[in-house]
Amino acid sequence: MYRLGIDVGGTNTDAIILDDQQHVVNAVKRHTTADIETGIANAIAGVLADQAIDRSQITKAMLGTTQVTNAIVERKHLGRVGILRLAAPATLSIPPYTAWPQDLVDALGGKYAIVNGGYEYDGQIQTEIDAAEIRGVLADWAGSIDAVAIIGAFAAMRTDQEEAAAAIVHDVYGTDFPVTQSHAIGSLGLIERENASVLNAGLYAVIANTVSGFEAALASAGIANAQLYLTQNDGTLMTAEYARHFPILTIGSGPTNSIRGAAYLSGQKEAIVVDVGGTTTDLGVLKNGFPRESSLAVEVGGVRTNFRMPDIMSIGLGGGSIVREHADGSVSVGPDSVGYQITEKAICFGGDTLTATDVAVRLGMTALGDAARVRAQVTQRVATAALAEIRTMVETAIDKMKTTAGDANVILVGGGAIVVPTQLAGVGRVTKDPQGGVANAIGASIGQVSGEYTRLYPYAEIPRETAMVDAKAHAEAAATASGADPATLAVVEVEEVPLAYHPANANRVKIKVVGELIE
Structure with a gap:
């Protein structure tokens, strides 16, 4: 049995084949294309070329993609969202879309309604929902929206109002109409949770096209028996069907794929991963074998959100970064890059643009392209100064x-890891693997499946032991829905945060479990 792992980046689409012992059989890089299907198809064709592999023996196919992130950043292909906030009259002073970029609001349609509903911070009813009021709003929106985002005040404490509102939406618009409930997306903080839920609702069409393109590329390659998975931004996998409901969980999955691939290649569970691409370098932290999660609210496309995101730092350094010598003799590296045109523009490949890759060739750090041509055009002083700048950038990050x-x-x-020196201040050991260039695709293909659950539990009313059992059961259910084998589930993270001065001793509980894919 084989696994096919694919990672679609901004510059390259990488593909690998793993055998049943998780050994890399073959790996390729192909340029990313404007439409996801062509780039994936090219990568699949490349990785299967000259391989005596029965296509029917490829039983799992994993995809990591930036398509969802790009849709938000570029404001393209987003669906029209109707925001149903269950929080009147308490939140009328801060309407949805407050502090959003106007072009993103326009792309999502800008429709919202603040209706009766919501809870207090201790779980007490703030206002009962009014089914007739909700039905009236939905009647006004009929035909003008593609999805609904439902956000209740303190839905992290109690979820029943959001669930009741979702049932009304499905009764009015049909059971297949896309609905996002905020308690399944974000955490505490009404506005940030609302923002994340709205983005998730606007991404249903994007993820549907991505999955369809993946399916079409596999079918054209004769791969008919593979189960499809997408990578999440915590370094684990989810089924394609689960991804259709939670597309926002793919945001940031590219760097986490590399982090998980780095863990696999190195055998380390605690380290800093430096992933050098063609244009940027992403840094993340391995914590117990998984990417460290950001503890801060994260901006996505200019919108502040509080859903789970990896703790990633990006700097403008890559193999294609342009190197410049200035009039005062100083040398700068990036942040601009020749990107996927490196094989045309870099000096070592016959071009006329000095890049970080040329610096590595000039200093003997890699054997790539025409070294004699680089030596003739790049002085030792410039190359040494450029390397010192690269070293400083990486050490600072x-x-x-x-x-x-x-x-x-x-x-x-x-x-692009060839451009980074292996002797760095503040670093005890640097590990590199010959297959590190496709660590992202490896990370996609070896992933486990995760599920997590977050909720506020008032310990004065629900004993801690009961709360933990309940949260674990919900997390396990989420992992199973994502494709995990129930027999392999294990808890990898438990987080308890007490709410100061809460009369019922409420705690925010988060439990995460992981398991192996069902074979």
């Missing part, structure tokens, strides 16, 4: 990712 003063272990991956 690593220091920012540290949580302790000691030396960190670093894993270098990515196609």
Whole structure:
């Protein structure tokens, strides 16, 4: 049995084949195309070329993609969302879309209604929902929206009002109409949770096209028996069907694929991963074998959200970064890059643009392209100065990712890792693997399946032991829905945060479980 792993980046689409022992059989890079299907099809064709593999033996196909992120950043292909906030009259002073970029509001349609509903912070009823009021709003929106986002005040404490409103939406618009309930997306904080839920609702069409393109590319390659999975931004997998309901969970999955791939290649569970691409370098932290989660509210496309995101730092350094010598003799690297045109523009490949890759060739760090041509055009002084700038950029970024003063272990991956020196201040050990260039695709293909659940539990009313059992059961149910084998589930993270001065001793509980794919 084989697994096919694909990661679609901004510059390249990588593909690998793993056998049943999780050994890499073949790996390729192909340029990413404007339409996802062509790029994936090219990568699949490349990785299967000259391989005596029975297509029917490829039983699992995993995809990591930036399509969802790009849709938000570029404001393209987003669906029209009707926002149903269950929080009147308490929240009328801050309407939905407050502090949003206007072009993104326009792309999502701008429709919202603040209706009766919501809870207090202790779980007491703020206002009962009014079914007739909700039905009236839905009647006004008929034919003008593609999805509904339902957001209740303190829905993290109690979910029944959101669930009741969703039932009304499905009764009016049909059982297949896309609905996002905020308690399944975000955490505490009404506005940030609402923002994340609205984005998720606007992405249903994007993820549907992505999954359809993936299915079509597999079918054209004769791969008919593979189960489809997409990568999540916590370094795990979810079924294609689950992804259709929670497309926002794919945002940030590219860097986490590389982090998981780095863990697999190095065998390390605690390290800083430096993933060097063609244009940017992403840094993340391995914590117990998984990407460290950001503890801060994260901006997505200019919108502040509070759903789960990996703790990632990006800097403008890559293999295609343009190197410039200035009039005062100083040398700068990036942040602009030749990107996927490196094979045309870099000096080592016959071009006339000095890149970070040319610096690595000039200093003997890699054997790539025409080294004699680089030596003839690039002086030792410029190359040395450029490398010093690269070293400083990476060392500074690593220091920012540290949580302790000691030396960190670093894993270098990515196609552009050849430009980074292996001797770095503040780093104890640097690990590189020959297959690190496709760590992202490896991370996609080896992923486990996760499920997590977050809720406020008033311990004065619900004993802690009962709360933990309940949260674990919900997390396990989410993992199973994502494609995990129930027999392999294990808890990997438990988080309890007490709410200060809460009369019922409420705690925010988050439990995460992971399991293996069902074979």
